[in-house]
Amino acid sequence: MADIYIALVHYPVYDRDHKVVTTSITNMDIHDIARSARTYGVKRYFVVTPTRTLRLLAQKILDHWERGYGSTYNETRKDALSLVALADDIDATVQMIQKDTGETPRLVATSARAGARRIAFAEIREKVAASGQPLLFLFGTGWGLTEAVLDRADYILEPIRGVTDYNHLSVRAAAAILLDRLRGER
Amino acid sequence: MADIYIALVHYPVYDRDHKVVTTSITNMDIHDIARSARTYGVKRYFVVTPTRTLRLLAQKILDHWERGYGSTYNETRKDALSLVALADDIDATVQMIQKDTGETPRLVATSARAGARRIAFAEIREKVAASGQPLLFLFGTGWGLTEAVLDRADYILEPIRGVTDYNHLSVRAAAAILLDRLRGER
Numbered sequence: 547m548a549d550i551y552i553a554l555v556h557y558p559v560y561d562r563d564h565k566v567v568t569t570s571i572t573n574m575d576i577h578d579i580a581r582s583a584r585t586y587g588v589k590r591y592f593v594v595t596p597t598r599t600l601r602l603l604a605q606k607i608l609d610h611w612e613r614g615y616g617s618t619y620n621e622t623r624k625d626a627l628s629l630v631a632l633a634d635d636i637d638a639t640v641q642m643i644q645k646d647t648g649e650t651p652r653l654v655a656t657s658a659r660a661g662a663r664r665i666a667f668a669e670i671r672e673k674v675a676a677s678g679q680p681l682l683f684l685f686g687t688g689w690g691l692t693e694a695v696l697d698r699a700d701y702i703l704e705p706i707r708g709v710t711d712y713n714h715l716s717v718r719a720a721a722a723i724l725l726d727r728l729r730g731e732r
Numbered sequence: 733m734a735d736i737y738i739a740l741v742h743y744p745v746y747d748r749d750h751k752v753v754t755t756s757i758t759n760m761d762i763h764d765i766a767r768s769a770r771t772y773g774v775k776r777y778f779v780v781t782p783t784r785t786l787r788l789l790a791q792k793i794l795d796h797w798e799r800g801y802g803s804t805y806n807e808t809r810k811d812a813l814s815l816v817a818l819a820d821d822i823d824a825t826v827q828m829i830q831k832d833t834g835e836t837p838r839l840v841a842t843s844a845r846a847g848a849r850r851i852a853f854a855e856i857r858e859k860v861a862a863s864g865q866p867l868l869f870l871f872g873t874g875w876g877l878t879e880a881v882l883d884r885a886d887y888i889l890e891p892i893r894g895v896t897d898y899n900h901l902s903v904r905a906a907a908a909i910l911l912d913r914l915r916g917e918r
Binding site (some may be wrong): 562574577578581582584585586587620622623625626667706707708709710712713714715716718719720721722723725726727729730731 | 772908913
């Protein structure tokens with residue numbers, strides 16, 4: 547089975563007016579996605595932002611749960627948050643994986659938008675089931691990853707579809723569903 | 733296809749010490765689960781609490797997005813939140829569905845705990861695919877629905893399993909995964 551890494555990208559992403567922005571780190575994104583990552587055996591969950599003060603904020607949250615009061619209050623949170631790493635950008639994320647594993651991860655961009663070059667969940671599931679290079683799944687905050695990020699990815703995953711044309715899942719829900727589709731019991 | 737209803741139950745649920753408590757309503761639970769519900773064609777999403785002041789708080793949040801500033805700022809939120817209804821308890825929830833549809837929903841309790849009388853996802857998926865009485869899925873906040881709620885349910889759904897023994901998904905992630913397993917494209 548190929549190793550899975552995930553990254554929550556706070557830059558570069560679109561805002562509602564399609565401008566490229568840096569979004570804020572939120573406490574809930576760190577916690578929820580860490581717990582999903584832990585459930586599905588993700589190797590590491592990267593929180594990616596170029597803003598140093600936001601990385602420091604995130605580090606404070608992590609310290610609270612790993613070493614501070616939270617570590618004794620809730621062991622299962624500590625356990626999940628031990629998967630979280632902070633990174634400046636996607637390149638730094640890739641380098642950290644290279645350093646840990648000696649391998650270059652394949653980049654899989656996710657998007658709620660349809661478009662060219664989308665790969666089906668079933669196909670990515672097969673790549674995950676096979677052994678091989680690790681896979682790094684990129685999730686965009688705000689209104690999603692920019693086209694530049696999609697262009698550099700090895701694969702762009704098809705959008706998650708429900709039974710309606712509504713495609714505004716939270717990134718927390720989308721990450722959970724993606725992991726279940728790739729690794730959940732069928 | 734049977735209609736799906738979901739309810740987020742704030743009482744009666746366990747706290748970390750297995751005491752029966754009422755948990756707080758959180759903004760994120762309302763938003764995230766409403767967006768997942770909208771994606772998967774859920775008929776109505778009930779936020780269930782016996783605490784009147786918490787229902788009033790929830791109503792304020794809903795009003796903000798349905799009629800206040802939020803309704804013009806973000807149409808897709810408004811769209812999702814229009815599915816949300818507030819209810820005092822599980823009985824009141826059932827009565828509201830009876831009033832709307834003339835039918836009594838079958839209660840499906842969810843739990844992260846293994847135990848007696850669990851029904852497989854595949855089996856519930858078949859019941860959803862078949863026509864028939866609506867299904868009301870109950871999600872517990874805090875440390876989960878009490879045994880009394882599980883006992884009165886028509887079905888208790890098996891826990892969501894990833895690839896590890898970690899069973900501490902957020903209720904937001906669990907609801908998203910459940911809906912995708914029941915109604916998502918396979």
